[in-house]
Amino acid sequence: MHLFWTVFLFIFGACLGSFLNVIIYRMPRGESIAFPGSHCPACGRAISWYDNIPLLSWLMLGGTCRRCGGQIAPRYLVVEATTGILVAGLYMCYYVLELRSGLGPFAETWPLYAAHVALVCGLFACSVIDAETFTVPLEVCWFVSLVGLVAAAASPEPALLPFVSAPLAVGSIGALVGLAVALWLQYRGIILPSFIDAEASKAEQAEDPESDPASAKAREDKPVTVAYSSDSGVNPRIEILREVLFLLPLLGGGLLSGLLVAHVPAVSSGWAWLMAQADGRVGWHMGGLTGALFGYFIGGAWIWGMRIFGTVGFGKEAMGLGDVHLMAAVGAVCGWIVPSAAFFVAPFFGLLWALTLLFGKGQHELPYGPWLSLASVTVMIFYDSFAAGLDAYRQFAGL
């Protein structure tokens, strides 16, 4: 049975990879991912379904278009094969090698596995796009976060998320309300987005084809940078204050509701009553949902915290907001432990790459998103070791 599922999931993964290719190619170009159908990058003619079979079509046509003979980049094949290996590999790690304890049989826990597949595919697509354009596509992160929240809330049993106590669970709901308030304030123009002037001038430059072609060429040759410093005509230390302002309702809502549950008996017994409804089934679903919500906020908080402190400290934009959304998505699917551990593991992967840069030629600098993604998947798979390490640390520190 394991062999059947592994082969089936590899093929399924290759089909997902075919879709990821569409996302990776079209999202940074602002094209629709649904329409039109696949077309040849050389001649633009539509590709028939029989020439669009993942892996096989590329191999049989030798990476060329049947109509015009133009090259179709090996990247398409690599992304399809890698996605197939990731999806089947995750199944192997979880259900064959049983690297994660307490997961149970595939027939019962496949919705959780499906959410993890969505996360791994999302991280893979974001990493490729980030490596190419130095931008993390936020829509992909939002989609994965939503999948994580829905999977955790719908899970009939306590989901494989770290347990969160009542104050943290209610605090997460309070922070969600705070997030809605902050977004509404931003929508009404009461809080302005950060780096808005720098973004506007960048968009203006990009949209103005009349501008000196020589300088446009120079811009293209220049390595892509996203970090704003005082050179961009903005003061990053002041810009980041707008983000702190945006975060105040979240912090306020989270702290207030958490403290209410912790210290007001009427509120805490009300919460306990709600959790016990329908023979405790409300508790299951609420436990899953709040575990995912708490993970969402903690995952984002590590990166956003580092961004704020780094920007204030160095006077140069540190870490992108895309990475905040990326790690929030990891937390929404896996709970708070995975993004927290990955936050500390990622620099080691980045360091290894930096060492190869010293010796290798032709490699180029990479943004931080791929390292965060790689670290997250590593922690997901070897979760038990990280959770055991955290327990040992808690005992050691007497927490």
Ligand SMILES: [Zn+2]
């Ligand atoms: Zn063609």
